[in-house]
Amino acid sequence: MTNGAKHWDTAYERKAIALLTLGFGLVGLDRWIIAPLAPAMLADLRLTPADINSLVAALGITWGLAALFMGGLSDRLGRKKVLIPALVIFSLLSGFSGAAASMTMLLLARSCMGISEGAFCPTSFAATAEASKPSRRGLNLGLQQSAFPLLGLGLGPILATQLLQFMSWRYVFAIVAIPGLVLALLLAMVIREPVTIDAPGAAKAPRAPLSEIFRHRNVPLGMIGLLCAMCGIFVLSANTPIYLTQFLGLGMTQMGFVTSAIGLGGFVGQWSLSGLSDLLGRRVIAIASFALGALCLWLFIQAGPGNLPLLFALLFMAAAFSFGLLGLITGPIAAEAAPIGLISTVAGIIIGTGEIFGGGVAPFIAGGIAGRYGIQYTLYMALGGLLLGVIVSLFYRETAPGKATAVSDLDRLEKDLGGGVAG
Numbered sequence: 470m471t472n473g474a475k476h477w478d479t480a481y482e483r484k485a486i487a488l489l490t491l492g493f494g495l496v497g498l499d500r501w502i503i504a505p506l507a508p509a510m511l512a513d514l515r516l517t518p519a520d521i522n523s524l525v526a527a528l529g530i531t532w533g534l535a536a537l538f539m540g541g542l543s544d545r546l547g548r549k550k551v552l553i554p555a556l557v558i559f560s561l562l563s564g565f566s567g568a569a570a571s572m573t574m575l576l577l578a579r580s581c582m583g584i585s586e587g588a589f590c591p592t593s594f595a596a597t598a599e600a601s602k603p604s605r606r607g608l609n610l611g612l613q614q615s616a617f618p619l620l621g622l623g624l625g626p627i628l629a630t631q632l633l634q635f636m637s638w639r640y641v642f643a644i645v646a647i648p649g650l651v652l653a654l655l656l657a658m659v660i661r662e663p664v665t666i667d668a669p670g671a672a673k674a675p676r677a678p679l680s681e682i683f684r685h686r687n688v689p690l691g692m693i694g695l696l697c698a699m700c701g702i703f704v705l706s707a708n709t710p711i712y713l714t715q716f717l718g719l720g721m722t723q724m725g726f727v728t729s730a731i732g733l734g735g736f737v738g739q740w741s742l743s744g745l746s747d748l749l750g751r752r753v754i755a756i757a758s759f760a761l762g763a764l765c766l767w768l769f770i771q772a773g774p775g776n777l778p779l780l781f782a783l784l785f786m787a788a789a790f791s792f793g794l795l796g797l798i799t800g801p802i803a804a805e806a807a808p809i810g811l812i813s814t815v816a817g818i819i820i821g822t823g824e825i826f827g828g829g830v831a832p833f834i835a836g837g838i839a840g841r842y843g844i845q846y847t848l849y850m851a852l853g854g855l856l857l858g859v860i861v862s863l864f865y866r867e868t869a870p871g872k873a874t875a876v877s878d879l880d881r882l883e884k885d886l887g888g889g890v891a892g
Contacts, residue, residue, distance in 0.1 A: 514575075
């Protein structure tokens with residue numbers, strides 16, 4: 470749709486959202502396939518659980534740094550000039566991970582993957598927002614984000630453990646890299662650039678000064694809250710496969726079944742919690758989600774290996790609340806705390822901080838805990854992150870429309886993006 474047009478280009482919206490959703494799902498798959506492959510990699514490369522956590526941490530840190538800057542780059546150069554190279558690069562690097570002969574080579578590949586995936590993340594969110602009719606923007610962004618846990622942590626462990634019955638872990642990395650290369654071609658053919666790229670007067674749109682970013686207390690609280698949520702979910706995701714096989718003694722197929730609960734639960738949580746917060750409020754949902762996520766994780770830690778459905782159910786619920794918090798904090802909480810014209814900037818700051826510390830530093834610390842005390846104690850670190858999130862959430866200012874008098878920037882964003890995309 471262009472400015473002044475009556476009808477939204479729904480056909481383009483459907484194609485773009487489908488491809489961008491699949492793209493973010495492949496980001497999750499390429500990022501997290503290493504976790505279910507870890508038990509097979511440990512002996513082959515003489516790695517330790519601490520090494521696996523270091524690989525997860527390195528990717529998280531470079532992802533966060535890239536996310537802080539690359540969204541702004543795509544605003545100036547265009548979406549496709551960032552999306553396509555990023556997708557091709559992280560797919561190739563995922564395949565290269567299977568050829569790595571040492572921890573050093575793996576660390577280099579996964580760190581560079583973080584840069585390319587961090588570039589893809591905010592740019593793909595912006596492209597989804599621009600392709601979406603304003604009344605469907607929240608739904609489409611929720612759909613796109615939910616593909617990350619579904620493919621990366623839900624279907625990924627099942628796919629990996631099934632393929633490991635027939636081939637080496639090295640070939641599994643190569644196989645999961647192929648869809649990204651095909652998708653890059655399709656995105657290059659379909660995605661349109663926003664009308665603001667090279668548009669006369671685009672820079673004259675009303676915009677608050679950068680000094681206004683931290684005036685709303687939900688911005689710094691959002692940074693801390695996302696760190697807590699990511700500490701919970703990423704430490705859990707990185708260590709659960711090894712915990713289940715080495716500590717509880719489950720077989721590889723059993724481990725794949727139980728670990729898939731993280732992705733499936735995350736898929737459900739990211740779809741539902743942000744929508745539920747429209748009705749009940751952001752603050753109450755954040756508090757309840759951190760508390761219930763911590764409770765389910767504690768019960769999971771207490772459960773033994775004899776009841777796989779129980780392990781699956783508890784892990785499913787812990788992941789649903791934790792991943793739902795990721796969508797809630799980076800979505801409506803960030804948007805409603807942003808000054809005029811700075812929603813992407815605020816979201817990038819919150820996402821980048823959460824990734825660097827929650828997705829990067831936290832797994833690195835967890836690796837040290839695993840090496841010194843045992844893999845089972847890493848789950849208590851994840852639990853601590855969720856419990857700290859309960860305290861942080863108590864101080865959020867309520868911003869949900871109908872639940873507070875605070876004026877959101879969302880209506881202004883709809884006007885900015887209501888013109889759709891240029892053909």
